[in-house]
Amino acid sequence: MSTFDEQDLEQILRSRPAEPRQLLPLLQDIQARFRHLPKEALLATAERLSLPPARVFAAACFYRAFSLTPKGERLVAVCQGTACHLRGGQAVTESLEKRLGLKIGQTSADGRYGLESVNCLGACALAPVATVDGVVHGHLTPDAAAELI
Amino acid sequence: MFFANPQSLTDFVKSPKNDAKIARRLWVCGGPGCLAAGSAALLTALENAAKAAGLSEKPELRTDMTGCLGLCERGPLVGVEPEGHLYEKVVPADAEELIERTLKKGELIERLVNDPKNPGRQEHPFYKPQTSLIMRRMGRIRPDSLEDYLSADGYKALALALGELSPEEVSRRVEASGLRGRGGGGFPAGLKWSSCRLAPGEIKYVIANGDEGDPGAFMNRSLMEGDPFAVVEGLTLGAYAVGARSGFIYVRHEYPLSVERLERAIAQAEKCGLLGRNILGSGFDFHLETVEGGGAFVCGESTALMASIEGREGQPRVKYVRSVERGLWDCPTLLQNVESWANVPLIVEKGPDWFASLGAKNNSGTKVFSLVGQVRRSGLAEMPLGSPIRVLVQDVGGGARPGRTIKAVQTGGPSGGCLPLSELDLPLDFDHLPAAGAIMGSGGLIVMDDLSCMVDVARYFTNFLKGESCGKCAPCREGLGLILRILEGLCRGQGHPGDGQELQSLGRSLSLTALCGLGQSAANPLLSTLRYFAEEYQEHEEGFCRSGRCQGLFHPAIDPDVCTGCGACAKACPSSVISGGKKEPHVVDLDGCISCGACLAACRFGAAKAVRKK
Amino acid sequence: MTKQQFIHVDADATVKPMPQTSDLVSGTIDGREVAVPWGTTLLEAAASIGTVIPTLCHHPALPPDGNCRLCLVEVDSRLAASCLFPLRRSGFSVSTESPKVFEARAFVLKLLLSRAPNDEYLKELAVKYEAAPDPRLGDLADGCVRCGRCVRACQATGTEAISLVGRSQERQVTGPFFEPPAQCVGCLACAKVCPTGYIVFSEERTSRSIWGRDFEMVLCPICGEPVGSLQELARAGAAEELCPACRRRAMASALVSGPGLSL
Structure with a gap:
């Protein structure tokens, strides 16, 4: 699914007007489609919007929503919000890192799992929480977190 | 449904509608907390149960999802209309009973309410001290229904403004209301409005800042998802007042549902003549769209946010010339927080005097707070400005959890400050908090108990802010990194005498020299903890953490006079070094103890304590 | 995050019509009277009376950015x-x-010194302000102060081959994809405005290297001195490729021998 498809890219690029302000929306569409921003896609975006590649690359690196390497097929995101931190989020993070053999921000070599952090999910009453493919799991303990995988 | 003029809107609201026939309704909370706790599945279960009970043919008995009801701690929540009861921790297994007993017969299910003698939401200790203005439609309307919004006084203000008020008068009302920006420092909104209105320029913009990046804060999300039309109407009024024809709602990347709800609201409003060309036949055009953020905390800063809308990196610029004069694409721009915008229809409709009568001196109106952390009842609470912190923490929040004592309250998000117990009577407003070294911020209120180490808290926030620093100016880019390294050393037991003092000076210099609001306030967590909890810094310099938070900087000890022998600590201990008979005081065998603090967190009686290492 | 809790010095409490830019404003700098056209920057105003304020990210030929914070001064008790x-x-x-x-x-x-501990200009200032690089940041001393003068110069030439990339302490100047920038024309503008000499390049009579890329030089057909890189001249649309000295000479002799000259 993450393989680069030029037709898909072309379709995405044509879906919005060629204005500089469409840079972020386009990068978001590309990220959603390819689970990362392939180099070819960034160059094509730069060309479509008549922007220097240097500026497109800077934007791609600046925003957390974007990734230059493919994200894992299954995404585990641990909340690092304040409430989660106070209620033992760090131990949950460590447990997940150990279980997956990954550090926050890494993707497994086979591309199956990705471990991320998220600043707050707004589910502070359930702290500490983590999501697996977007589904929230609350009141986690280190053991319960490891069992999510 | 199309409104060709203000009168047609008024006529529509007065006309009889299907909703009037609704006899009873179960409102499932669709706030972020309840959704995470499974309220969507609950709604499905209720709908299935209703269908099974043959209610699908009875439009007078309904189940619907509404916006955030506030009491996240006890979610998923279900409100019962018209009785006003609030059911807590409802699970799909309860669905059938809810339909059969409550929806059909109006019976109270006692086990699902907080207090069977006072089952109403209004009598609940969480809600009793609150004043509901911004949140008033939560539990009363479906967020994606324009009709519901209209029937709950929606668009009354716009009809009034376009029908009877000049742009100057709309602006004047906001000025006279004393509304202050709900996103941060409480800048007088009216000053922005009049400046932007008078600023020369053909093209102007209005922007809603919904990039709610504070961890532990979700009031803007709840508002955008629970009452999106209020934000849209507020922006429309603002555009009319200052002469803007385009507007943007910048929504945090992590809030896809907010984008969806807002876009649906915008589309409905456009279809019905409430947005787009010639709104309500007045000749006023206003185009509104959403922009999804890219996941950068700094984009909550207004100039960075505008850079982001323009399609660039979210880099703040120096604000010697303000955005109302030169903002988005160098045009005059009125940018406000989502909650500020939601206040606008109320002010325009009910008048500035009414609004100014709420709240406190120079702090009119209410504020939605997200009360989270080590407190019994987490959730969203709306209070008049100027309410003492204590009321929010003790009455609304229910105080500390069993066996714990509250140590500090952190307000204003990552760049806010930590206030000690002694400051708990401080009024929550834009003037008192800064004087005490904290800020209002967007209304985050995080309760910390004796298990929270204040050095660790400073380290946590500094680490967060360092990761979010855009790296443009030297003080924030390099200075935060330096501060973080020192704090990390302290938390690892590698502190040095004098670290606290050095941090004080670095923090002060950082506040003085940084380029934008993020950098200038980035030292607040550090400086406020140094101010109120200096002894904890001193202890960390010596290698001791009294809270049992920093691993290896303490020994656990169980007070035999307090220990009830419940065994919770022994169960929690990962190294199995705690022993003791049933109902006998337990003991820790320090040989093999890794000082992880699990026993301290497990003890509900406060018997397990952190002591200095020998 | 929180916004605007620091209302800057210019947050007028009243709304006034925009003054004409030709109006003069006056006040004092270190007690000395000064009057300058409306909108003049403080740095320019200070320079007009000979007061030197230390700068680093500022370059007179580039748009100001205000990121290094070295030129902070106190205005009505705020920085x-x-x-x-x-x-x-x-x-x-x-x-x-x-x-x-x-x-x-x-x-x-x-x-700044922690990033560029060997920079002579910063070292000189450090003596006056009693500053020293912080040993705890020693691992970050790569010589670049992230002032972005190079990036602004590259933008000013219309090339924009390089940018500052990443956040916080990871921010660095680089070509896209951390590769030698394909758009670079080898004009050396970035290196010439770099205050710390971080941007390295090598230059010989017939070739130039910068950012990991090699450029062929165009030589002056008269004297044989290098004029500029092939790409640089192509970008500038330079019709003739004489070196500046030869061009001056050619123009002068054209003037002297030309028919239009009458004394």
Whole structure:
């Protein structure tokens, strides 16, 4: 699914007007489609919007929503919000890192799992929480977190 | 449904509608907390149960999802209309009973309410001290229904403004209301409005800042998802007042549902003549769209946010010339927080005097707070400005959890400050908090108990802010990194005498020299903890953490006079070094103890304590 | 995050019509009277009376950015970046060397020096402001102060081959994808404006290297001296490829021998 498809890219690029302000929306569409921003896609975006590649690359690196390497097929995101931190989020993070053999921000070599952090999910009453493919799991303990995988 | 003029809107609201026939309704909370706790599945279960009970043919008995009801701690929540009861921790297994007993017969299910003698939401200790203005439609309307919004006084203000008020008068009302920006420092909104209105320029913009990046804060999300039309109407009024024809709602990347709800609201409003060309036949055009953020905390800063809308990196610029004069694409721009915008229809409709009568001196109106952390009842609470912190923490929040004592309250998000117990009577407003070294911020209120180490808290926030620093100016880019390294050393037991003092000076210099609001306030967590909890810094310099938070900087000890022998600590201990008979005081065998603090967190009686290492 | 809790010095409490830019505003800088056209930056105003404010990210030929914070001065008891601060009201009172300014500069210098501990200019300032690089940041001393002068110069030439990439301490100047920038024309503008000499390049008579790319030089057909890189001249649309000295000579002789010259 993450393989680069030029037709898909072309379709995405044509879906919005060629204005500089469409840079972020386009990068978001590309990220959603390819689970990362392939180099070819960034160059094509730069060309479509008549922007220097240097500026497109800077934007791609600046925003957390974007990734230059493919994200894992299954995404585990641990909340690092304040409430989660106070209620033992760090131990949950460590447990997940150990279980997956990954550090926050890494993707497994086979591309199956990705471990991320998220600043707050707004589910502070359930702290500490983590999501697996977007589904929230609350009141986690280190053991319960490891069992999510 | 199309409104060709203000009168047609008024006529529509007065006309009889299907909703009037609704006899009873179960409102499932669709706030972020309840959704995470499974309220969507609950709604499905209720709908299935209703269908099974043959209610699908009875439009007078309904189940619907509404916006955030506030009491996240006890979610998923279900409100019962018209009785006003609030059911807590409802699970799909309860669905059938809810339909059969409550929806059909109006019976109270006692086990699902907080207090069977006072089952109403209004009598609940969480809600009793609150004043509901911004949140008033939560539990009363479906967020994606324009009709519901209209029937709950929606668009009354716009009809009034376009029908009877000049742009100057709309602006004047906001000025006279004393509304202050709900996103941060409480800048007088009216000053922005009049400046932007008078600023020369053909093209102007209005922007809603919904990039709610504070961890532990979700009031803007709840508002955008629970009452999106209020934000849209507020922006429309603002555009009319200052002469803007385009507007943007910048929504945090992590809030896809907010984008969806807002876009649906915008589309409905456009279809019905409430947005787009010639709104309500007045000749006023206003185009509104959403922009999804890219996941950068700094984009909550207004100039960075505008850079982001323009399609660039979210880099703040120096604000010697303000955005109302030169903002988005160098045009005059009125940018406000989502909650500020939601206040606008109320002010325009009910008048500035009414609004100014709420709240406190120079702090009119209410504020939605997200009360989270080590407190019994987490959730969203709306209070008049100027309410003492204590009321929010003790009455609304229910105080500390069993066996714990509250140590500090952190307000204003990552760049806010930590206030000690002694400051708990401080009024929550834009003037008192800064004087005490904290800020209002967007209304985050995080309760910390004796298990929270204040050095660790400073380290946590500094680490967060360092990761979010855009790296443009030297003080924030390099200075935060330096501060973080020192704090990390302290938390690892590698502190040095004098670290606290050095941090004080670095923090002060950082506040003085940084380029934008993020950098200038980035030292607040550090400086406020140094101010109120200096002894904890001193202890960390010596290698001791009294809270049992920093691993290896303490020994656990169980007070035999307090220990009830419940065994919770022994169960929690990962190294199995705690022993003791049933109902006998337990003991820790320090040989093999890794000082992880699990026993301290497990003890509900406060018997397990952190002591200095020998 | 929280916004605007620091309302800057220019947050007028009243709304006034925009003054004409030809209007003069006056005030004092370190006690000395000064009057400048409306909107003049504080740095320019100071320079007009011979007061030198230390700068680093500022370059007269580039748009100001205000990121290094070295030029902070005290305006009506608050700190402001003088390279950007526009004087728009009379009655200002500026101090360029107050204790607060001293503290701010010492802090900023410590941080900048931690990145570029061998820079002579920063070292000189460090003596005056009693600053030293912080040993705890020793691993970050790569010689680049992230002032972005190179990026702004590259933008100013219309090339924009390089950018500052990443956040916080990871921010660095680079070509796209951390590769040699394909758009670079080898004009060396970035290296010439770099205040710390971080951007390395090599130059010989027939070739130039910068950012990991090699450029062939165009030689002056008259004297044989290098004029510029092939790509640089192509970008500038230069019709003739004489070196500046030969071009001057050619123009002078054209004037002298030309038919239009009458004394």
